Amino acid sequence: MIPAAFDYVRASSVEEAIAALAEHGDEAKVLAGGHSLLPLMRLRLAYPSVVVDIGRIDALRGVREDAEMLAIGAMTTHAAVVADPLVREHCGVLSAATGQVGDRQVRNRGTIGGALAHGDAAGDLPAVVAALEAELVVQGPGGRRTVAARDFFVDYLETALAADEVLVEIRVPKLDHGWGYDYQKFNRVAQAWAIVGSCAVVRRENGRIAEARVGLTNMGSVPVRATATESALAGAAVDPDALRSAAEQAAEGTEPPSDLNAQPDYRRHLARVLTRRALERAAGG
Numbered sequence: 300m301i302p303a304a305f306d307y308v309r310a311s312s313v314e315e316a317i318a319a320l321a322e323h324g325d326e327a328k329v330l331a332g333g334h335s336l337l338p339l340m341r342l343r344l345a346y347p348s349v350v351v352d353i354g355r356i357d358a359l360r361g362v363r364e365d366a367e368m369l370a371i372g373a374m375t376t377h378a379a380v381v382a383d384p385l386v387r388e389h390c391g392v393l394s395a396a397t398g399q400v401g402d403r404q405v406r407n408r409g410t411i412g413g414a415l416a417h418g419d420a421a422g423d424l425p426a427v428v429a430a431l432e433a434e435l436v437v438q439g440p441g442g443r444r445t446v447a448a449r450d451f452f453v454d455y456l457e458t459a460l461a462a463d464e465v466l467v468e469i470r471v472p473k474l475d476h477g478w479g480y481d482y483q484k485f486n487r488v489a490q491a492w493a494i495v496g497s498c499a500v501v502r503r504e505n506g507r508i509a510e511a512r513v514g515l516t517n518m519g520s521v522p523v524r525a526t527a528t529e530s531a532l533a534g535a536a537v538d539p540d541a542l543r544s545a546a547e548q549a550a551e552g553t554e555p556p557s558d559l560n561a562q563p564d565y566r567r568h569l570a571r572v573l574t575r576r577a578l579e580r581a582a583g584g
Contacts, residue, residue: 302337302346308352319351327347327348331409362375363385371469377411378407390431400423426523430499430514434447435469480499495573509534517556517566527549
């Protein structure tokens, strides 16, 4: 289909983008890599009257160290995140999961900020940043504010971003000192959205699990944490039976969607299986 008519603004700075958004309010949408917004516009599921293109703002690209965190510019492409040496060294799970986003064309054009601001719980990265307990930095007319990942995703395709705000940076912790990780994803074809995904990050101390976090993809209207699994693993021995038992609780409290790809019961089954696999690799059990 052909999108509805719209006006186009190419912003040369974050401030210019914010000014355009403030002027047009809910009628405007931000265009980053375009792989989330443009399909919705073609299907007439989104029909902004103004599109604000931030693709030329170089200040929003790149990865840098900031004490115990990595700061990633929102316009950094998926391919750049996958290849970045800082991400690979300090937050390998983000590199590994981003490498499973879409296909090569999507990864070369799509951006980490666009994927997160889109707010689709079927996307890979929302569950990953939830498991990492990342922070998202947004900027509006009043300046910058930081939103915890757990508070950023509000509902399906809805985030904590105000109409006149832009996501400018994603801050993720360095996973050093005993952390292991894995991201497991089940989908119909390589470039499709995940039917279910599971991101596990585990910190080991003296042969036991000191801390475990599990983020689930496409198990609700927002990315969810498998809190029952996390609680079951706290202080547990790194043992296959303990990991398997904890993974059986992964779907507790979730409300997975029903669609042409899978029914809720099947998604709950996948969540348990994928979480077990992710935990086994993350914990080395």
